[in-house]
Amino acid sequence: AQSVTQLGSHVSVSEGALVLLRCNYSSSVPPYLFWYVQYPNQGLQLLLKYTTGATLVKGINGFEAEFKKSETSFHLTKPSAHMSDAAEYFCAVSDRGGSYIPTFGRGTSLIVHP
Amino acid sequence: EAQVTQNPRYLITVTGKKLTVTCSQNMNHEYMSWYRQDPGLGLRQIYYSMNVEVTDKGDVPEGYKVSRKEKRNFPLILESPSPNQTSLYFCASSLAGRQGADGELFFGEGSRLTVL
Numbered sequence: 069a070q071s072v073t074q075l076g077s078h079v080s081v082s083e084g085a086l087v088l089l090r091c092n093y094s095s096s097v098p099p100y101l102f103w104y105v106q107y108p109n110q111g112l113q114l115l116l117k118y119t120t121g122a123t124l125v126k127g128i129n130g131f132e133a134e135f136k137k138s139e140t141s142f143h144l145t146k147p148s149a150h151m152s153d154a155a156e157y158f159c160a161v162s163d164r165g166g167s168y169i170p171t172f173g174r175g176t177s178l179i180v181h182p
Numbered sequence: 183e184a185q186v187t188q189n190p191r192y193l194i195t196v197t198g199k200k201l202t203v204t205c206s207q208n209m210n211h212e213y214m215s216w217y218r219q220d221p222g223l224g225l226r227q228i229y230y231s232m233n234v235e236v237t238d239k240g241d242v243p244e245g246y247k248v249s250r251k252e253k254r255n256f257p258l259i260l261e262s263p264s265p266n267q268t269s270l271y272f273c274a275s276s277l278a279g280r281q282g283a284d285g286e287l288f289f290g291e292g293s294r295l296t297v298l
């Protein structure tokens with residue numbers, strides 16, 4: 069069975085500072101990996117995903133994430149936070165070669181201060 | 183435009199009054215799922231469906247029913263709502279189960295339900 073751990077239910081940064089949201093997974097085989105973002109009063113939308121190939125994945129709005137197999141991690145970063153980045157972020161994994169039904173982390177709320 | 187559509191977006195009801203939240207997708211996805219989102223608990227899966235007439239319980243199925251009579255529709259039914267079902271509900275769909283799929287989910291905008 070796979071599981072996802074997002075460290076920190078809330079992360080607070082100043083505008084212009086580095087954003088780092090952590091995600092670690094547990095899976096018997098390297099899974100497919102996803103980050104979703106939920107802006108206030110909206111549904112979730114895909115930010116980026118890793119399926120195969122280059123382990124550094126670029127997504128929308130300047131976010132990127134790196135798949136590190138040895139660390140079983142898929143941390144999300146952005147060099148410079150913007151006020152519009154304030155949102156809930158969810159990491160998810162789905163089982164490669166299985167049903168592909170994703171398992172979600174509990175989410176991290178990103179707070180951006182002026 | 184590819185989308186998942188949920189209705190209603192907002193609903194206030196009273197304990198025991200049956201209600202249905204509809205979900206429809208236009209992407210020909212086999213897989214559909216319902217989640218509820220509560221503060222501090224993240225997303226919890228209620229029910230999912232791998233295809234027409236195939237449904238399975240998720241992590242928190244008690245008090246809910248679903249049906250999948252058509253590929254595009256996956257309604258969530260609360261036969262006798264209770265206050266602990268006050269929550270934000272999301273429907274999602276994907277190609278999960280189809281060869282080559284990676285499990286990427288497409289979400290609806292959410293339905294905020296309040297049960298008094």
